[in-house]
Amino acid sequence: xxxxxxxxxxxxxxxxxxxxxxxxxxxxxxxxxxxxxxxxxxxxxxxxxxxxxxxxxxxxxxxxxxxxxxxxxxxxxxxxxxxxxxxxxxxxxxxxxxxxxxxxxxxxxxxxxxxxxxxxxxxxxxxxxxxxxxxxxxxxxxxxxxxxxxxxxxxxxxxxxxxxxxxxxxxxxxxxxxxxxxxxxxxxxxxxxxxxxxxxxxxxxxxxxxxxxxxxxxxxxxxxxxxxxxxxxxxxxxxxxxxxxxxxxxxxxxxxxxxxxxxxxxxxxxxxxxxxxxxxxxxxxxxxxxxxxxxxxxxxxxxxxxxxxxxxxxxxxxxxxxxxxxxxxxxxxxxxxxxxxxxxxxxxxxxxxxxxxxxxxxxxxxxxxxxxxxxxxxxxxxxxxxxxxxxxxxxxxxxxxxxxxxxxxxxxxxxxxxxxxxxxxxxxxxxxxxxxxxxxxxxxxxxxxxxxxxxxxxxxxxxxxxxxxxxxxxxxxxxxx
Ligand SMILES: Cc1ncc(COP(=O)(O)O)c(C=O)c1O
Numbered sequence: 001x002x003x004x005x006x007x008x009x010x011x012x013x014x015x016x017x018x019x020x021x022x023x024x025x026x027x028x029x030x031x032x033x034x035x036x037x038x039x040x041x042x043x044x045x046x047x048x049x050x051x052x053x054x055x056x057x058x059x060x061x062x063x064x065x066x067x068x069x070x071x072x073x074x075x076x077x078x079x080x081x082x083x084x085x086x087x088x089x090x091x092x093x094x095x096x097x098x099x100x101x102x103x104x105x106x107x108x109x110x111x112x113x114x115x116x117x118x119x120x121x122x123x124x125x126x127x128x129x130x131x132x133x134x135x136x137x138x139x140x141x142x143x144x145x146x147x148x149x150x151x152x153x154x155x156x157x158x159x160x161x162x163x164x165x166x167x168x169x170x171x172x173x174x175x176x177x178x179x180x181x182x183x184x185x186x187x188x189x190x191x192x193x194x195x196x197x198x199x200x201x202x203x204x205x206x207x208x209x210x211x212x213x214x215x216x217x218x219x220x221x222x223x224x225x226x227x228x229x230x231x232x233x234x235x236x237x238x239x240x241x242x243x244x245x246x247x248x249x250x251x252x253x254x255x256x257x258x259x260x261x262x263x264x265x266x267x268x269x270x271x272x273x274x275x276x277x278x279x280x281x282x283x284x285x286x287x288x289x290x291x292x293x294x295x296x297x298x299x300x301x302x303x304x305x306x307x308x309x310x311x312x313x314x315x316x317x318x319x320x321x322x323x324x325x326x327x328x329x330x331x332x333x334x335x336x337x338x339x340x341x342x343x344x345x346x347x348x349x350x351x352x353x354x355x356x357x358x359x360x361x362x363x364x365x366x367x368x369x370x371x372x373x374x375x376x377x378x379x380x381x382x383x384x385x386x387x388x389x390x391x392x393x394x395x396x397x398x399x400x401x402x403x404x405x406x407x408x409x410x411x412x413x414x415x416x417x418x419x420x421x422x423x424x425x426x427x428x429x430x431x432x433x434x435x436x437x438x439x440x441x442x443x444x445x446x447x448x449x450x451x452x453x454x455x456x457x458x459x460x461x462x463x464x465x466x467x468x469x470x471x472x473x474x475x476x477x478x479x480x481x
Contacts, residue, residue, distance in 0.1 A: 056384060220256065266313070321416075
């Protein structure tokens with residue numbers, strides 16, 4: 001989906017697919033939105049889908065499937081062991097990555113679990129461009145520690161830097177030269193999720209791989225958000241503009257020893273998998289897959305989903321298809337910048353990210369600014385985003401808060417799901433909220449789980465600010481929803 005110029009001169013991202021199945025959406029009145037939010041204890045994960053108008057929580061497992069994926073699902077070969085559908089998926093992964101072994105897992109964190117169980121020992125250090133919540137949880141569970149070596153400027157919210165997800169290769173080199181700690185692998189994350197879906201460049205990955213090889217350390221790629229990263233390499237990295245998406249994919253894979261992915265994102269379906277070259281690693285991983293995920297020819301994925309992943313991976317090689325998400329996000333980011341709303345720039349993949357530190361600077365970090373903003377946007381528009389900030393961090397061992405360096409509200413744009421008018425509606429409600437930001441205040445926990453607290457924790461507003469926000473909405477919009 002490249003941009004299209006209208007007769008008026010306006011440039012818009014134009015959907016290059018048509019909708020053939022739809023799901024009806026309800027838009028509840030603002031008073032009901034407020035009530036449902038409070039019944040869900042201000043945790044948007046605890047909302048019921050029927051209460052949400054635009055679900056921008058995540059791009060995980062909620063991307064629209066193509067006609068070809070649905071057709072393949074009908075034709076899937078159902079067997080506990082030896083399913084033909086698995087072999088087709090295996091062949092597709094081998095074809096794209098040039099790696100001999102493929103192990104299926106039920107989703108991305110299933111891959112992370114078995115990799116951590118095999119590779120991490122207490123005291124190990126795992127350098128990476130940036131962590132992801134479930135990745136770090138598994139490494140820490142096995143006694144390891146994560147060290148982020150993001151490139152300089154990667155965490156600067158407003159920037160022109162096209163590859164903010166790059167590894168700081170100088171820091172990586174000096175770490176590998178000097179450390180006494182055991183480093184089981186270096187991890188690179190494509191389209192680094194928690195800093196706004198920001199990509200690495202192929203040149204940076206190649207340099208990272210060369211350093212790893214020099215020091216005999218494995219390079220593991222988390223390819224869950226590879227699709228967006230591929231598009232950014234193609235469109236932003238001059239040296240790669242003449243390469244096809246397939247060639248870029250292979251060049252990336254050539255750098256890596258192990259690639260794992262969540263097919264809830266990469267593959268437009270539901271599942272996951274690990275690709276690798278070394279049989280000495282594949283064998284013990286197979287044992288862990290059988291123990292934790294399922295037999296080696298399904299790994300916890302239904303055969304229908306495996307069939308959909310196979311087609312989805314092939315569709316991910318089509319630039320017209322993979323540009324849809326990033327181009328919609330860029331449209332959102334450009335419009336919000338024009339309206340003065342603080343967002344992460346340049347636009348990344350996965351979603352548009354509001355910078356809560358600047359949106360609601362009056363909210364203290366321990367009252368969860370990004371989570372408060374997320375609850376406010378649900379009141380303003382029935383839109384469910386996801387907090388990516390301090391609330392997404394678990395506390396330090398001494399019980400103190402681990403303050404996130406970035407406080408973001410992520411508005412995910414699941415691939416091929418929303419229309420441009422829905423995106424425009426979202427921009428409008430964010431703009432209204434920006435104009436009324438002084439009304440937004442913080443949240444506090446009323447029930448706080450110890451692990452991954454953002455999923456199931458319960459919160460309350462620190463005052464009656466949410467009632468006041470809903471009242472302001474009613475007075476500004478009259479009878480309109
Ligand atoms: C970069 C990254 N790694 C791993 C995961 C975990 O994948 P899953 O949700 O399929 O367990 C995600 C999910 O959002 C992700 O974005």
